Amino acid sequence: DTEVTQTPKHLVMGMTNKKSLKCEQHMGHRAMYWYKQKAKKPPELMFVYSYEKLSINESVPSRFSPECPNSSLLNLHLHALQPEDSALYLCASSQDRSSVYEQYFGPGTRLTVT
Amino acid sequence: GQNIDQPTEMTATEGAIVQINCTYQTSGFNGLFWYQQHAGEAPTFLSYNVLDGLEEKGRFSSFLSRSKGYSYLLLKELQMKDSASYLCAVPDNTDKLIFGTGTRLQVFP
Numbered sequence: 001d002t003e004v005t006q007t008p009k010h011l012v013m014g015m016t017n018k019k020s021l022k023c024e025q026h027m028g029h030r031a032m033y034w035y036k037q038k039a040k041k042p043p044e045l046m047f048v049y050s051y052e053k054l055s056i057n058e059s060v061p062s063r064f065s066p067e068c069p070n071s072s073l074l075n076l077h078l079h080a081l082q083p084e085d086s087a088l089y090l091c092a093s094s095q096d097r098s099s100v101y102e103q104y105f106g107p108g109t110r111l112t113v114t
Numbered sequence: 115g116q117n118i119d120q121p122t123e124m125t126a127t128e129g130a131i132v133q134i135n136c137t138y139q140t141s142g143f144n145g146l147f148w149y150q151q152h153a154g155e156a157p158t159f160l161s162y163n164v165l166d167g168l169e170e171k172g173r174f175s176s177f178l179s180r181s182k183g184y185s186y187l188l189l190k191e192l193q194m195k196d197s198a199s200y201l202c203a204v205p206d207n208t209d210k211l212i213f214g215t216g217t218r219l220q221v222f223p
Contacts, residue, residue: 041215042201042213043201056210088154090157097209098209099144099145100144100164102159105157107156108156110154
């Protein structure tokens with residue numbers, strides 16, 4: 001199984017809502033990532049978890065809160081988002097954080113903040 | 115810091131060959147990745163080069179010259195389904211993957 005799954009596929013939320021994005025992989029990968037991608041732009045790294053511990057936070061606003069409950073799951077909790085946060089949110093995983101390993105991306109969650 | 119340059123857009127004809135270039139400047143080098151991304155979909159891994167030279171994988175090949183800070187992705191026998199964005203990516207010295215802006219390739223019949 002070389003698949004990273006993400007739910008939901010689409011999400012529309014108001015600026016006062018609280019929602020969560022979920023990501024799962026069963027490849028035994030020990031590094032997991034959240035990226036944000038705007039239209040016609042490359043993915044921008046938000047967070048990296050390595051062995052279930054947060055190892056990189058790219059100065060992301062606190063309205064985005066990541067969580068790694070176990071080695072297979074990665075969540076992104078959303079609260080009080082702004083319309084400019086509308087984007088495709090991609091989860092990825094790799095064998096570990098070493099740069100020699102390819103990252104496997106999930107299909108993404110298309111988020112619209114109204 | 116990292117700087118990665120690739121052309122923004124390219125067009126080509128079905129059955130042709132196209133070369134997508136990528137130049138990079140990094141402090142240290144830990145390899146270079148190419149990913150393909152169809153519109154609205156996730157990036158998928160195409161290749162990883164860490165040594166100089168050409169690596170061939172079916173219709174796709176990737177070339178690296180570390181001394182020149184240069185790579186290219188070569189796509190042969192183009193098919194309509196090859197219309198996508200092609201992202202060049204280089205890890206920085208914290209192993210964080212830095213993506214280029216991507217090259218949008220359109221293949222016409």
